[in-house]
Amino acid sequence: MTFHCKNYDIENSKCKRLSGECVPARKGCVLEGRIAVSEELAEKIQRIDEETLQGSRKKSNK
Numbered sequence: 001m002t003f004h005c006k007n008y009d010i011e012n013s014k015c016k017r018l019s020g021e022c023v024p025a026r027k028g029c030v031l032e033g034r035i036a037v038s039e040e041l042a043e044k045i046q047r048i049d050e051e052t053l054q055g056s057r058k059k060s061n062k
Helices: 041-062
Strands: none
Touching: none
């Protein structure tokens, strides 16, 4: 990927804002809605969103 983001931690290859893997345009990313993404990246974003939703459901059921 070629981009610059002030929230990208170069040393750890992580997003400082979202405290996790850097996936441009995912929910919460400063690039969300500002860039066009490939189908592959869109699928990855969807998987992350689903995993996040499942994780929050598990927490609320406890």
